[in-house]
Amino acid sequence: MRIIGIDPGSLRTGYGVIEVDGRGRLRSVGYGCLMVAGRPFLERIGAIHAGLLEVLAEFRPDEAAIEAVFMARNADSALKLGQARGAALVALLQEGLPVHEYTALQIKKAAVGGGHAAKEQVQHMVRILLSLSEAPQADAADALACAVCHAHHAGTRAVWAQGASR
Amino acid sequence: MRIIGIDPGSLRTGYGVIEVDGRGRLRSVGYGCLMVAGRPFLERIGAIHAGLLEVLAEFRPDEAAIEAVFMARNADSALKLGQARGAALVALLQEGLPVHEYTALQIKKAAVGGGHAAKEQVQHMVRILLSLSEAPQADAADALACAVCHAHHAGTRAVWAQGASR
Numbered sequence: 612m613r614i615i616g617i618d619p620g621s622l623r624t625g626y627g628v629i630e631v632d633g634r635g636r637l638r639s640v641g642y643g644c645l646m647v648a649g650r651p652f653l654e655r656i657g658a659i660h661a662g663l664l665e666v667l668a669e670f671r672p673d674e675a676a677i678e679a680v681f682m683a684r685n686a687d688s689a690l691k692l693g694q695a696r697g698a699a700l701v702a703l704l705q706e707g708l709p710v711h712e713y714t715a716l717q718i719k720k721a722a723v724g725g726g727h728a729a730k731e732q733v734q735h736m737v738r739i740l741l742s743l744s745e746a747p748q749a750d751a752a753d754a755l756a757c758a759v760c761h762a763h764h765a766g767t768r769a770v771w772a773q774g775a776s777r
Numbered sequence: 778m779r780i781i782g783i784d785p786g787s788l789r790t791g792y793g794v795i796e797v798d799g800r801g802r803l804r805s806v807g808y809g810c811l812m813v814a815g816r817p818f819l820e821r822i823g824a825i826h827a828g829l830l831e832v833l834a835e836f837r838p839d840e841a842a843i844e845a846v847f848m849a850r851n852a853d854s855a856l857k858l859g860q861a862r863g864a865a866l867v868a869l870l871q872e873g874l875p876v877h878e879y880t881a882l883q884i885k886k887a888a889v890g891g892g893h894a895a896k897e898q899v900q901h902m903v904r905i906l907l908s909l910s911e912a913p914q915a916d917a918a919d920a921l922a923c924a925v926c927h928a929h930h931a932g933t934r935a936v937w938a939q940g941a942s943r
Contacts, residue, residue, distance in 0.1 A: 653866060653870065653876055653878075656863055656866045656867065656870065657866070657867065657870035657871070660867040660870070660871065661871070680856055681853070681856075682852055682853065682856075683852045683855065683856060684852070685852060686848055686849045686850070686851060686852050686854075686855040687847070687848065687855075688852075689849070689852040689853075689855035689856045689859060690846055690847075690848075690849060690855045690856075690858065690859045690862075691859065692856065692859065693855060693856045693857065693858065693859015693860045693862070693863060694859045694860070694862050694863035694866065695863065696856075696859070696860050696863065697822055697859060697860035697861065697862065697863020697864040697866075697867070698863040698864070698866070698867050700819060700822045700823070700860065700863075700864070701822065701823065701826045701863070701864050701867045701868075702867075704819065704822065704823035704826070705823070705826065705827070710819055712819075
């Protein structure tokens with residue numbers, strides 16, 4: 612199964628695609644960051660959507676994972692983040708991907724084993740978990756962590772399902 | 778010129794399409810409201826985008842107008858509004874429409890002549906301005922008011938351009 616994780620933002624939107632094999636082993640297929648800063652805001656929203664459609668066409672993931680957002684620093688940043696997230700979601704949904712949401716706590720637990728991790732820790736652990744030659748940029752690392760989180764949860768669900776059908 | 782106005786929201790997204798003739802006369806081409814409440818949030822975001830794409834295919838507007846948002850009641854409602862607005866913007870942008878933003882004050886001035894108008898006033902004045910047989914639903918009325926606002930501003934720019942070229 613191929614999973615894309617997304618870390619949306621109105622300046623930078625990170626993405627990371629991983630593959631999970633039958634034994635639950637993970638490998639990175641590709642990751643990166645759509646840098647849309649420095650343009651008018653409306654253009655950025657369009658560029659996030661268009662850029663993600665290209666990423667989806669290239670990597671063809673089966674499922675998507677994204678951080679659930681419940682709060683933002685303030686109403687202004689919430690409006691900006693919301694619009695970026697809306698544009699990203701539309702790209703995933705129009706391609707028919709099942710979208711799974713995880714809390715920041717779940718994502719950090721999956722990546723670094725705890726809920727309070729600095730950006731650098733996430734980058735470091737994602738690098739180790741996926742045997743990458745270098746640490747990914749911060750937003751791409753968050754996106755990969757999100758995909759890893761979904762892989763763990765999807766794996767757990769699969770084990771439960773096997774247990775139930777015995 | 779055909780203008781679509783949009784009033785995005787995560788429960789209801791209003792739209793209104795008007796046509797402006799060479800003399801600046803306005804007529805309504807169609808309006809309505811995408812009611813997406815009562816479904817999971819992610820589905821609503823997808824439905825706003827898909828629904829607007831259908832509206833654009835039906836009415837084929839040349840330009841789009843949308844209210845500029847600078848603040849929201851709180852971060853929670855800003856996140857919801859932001860995602861709905863992002864989904865709506867993506868539909869407009871992917872169809873290549875020029876998108877114009879107007880403040881709530883500009884829109885209310887265009888529709889009712891002042892900045893402090895109740896929803897009912899906007900509905901009433903939009904009905905009169907566009908000679909509608911009945912007052913549109915509130916979100917559709919706001920969307921039509923937004924389109925009317927753009928018609929006025931686009932008309933003013935055209936007159937200026939004529940004056941400058943004489």
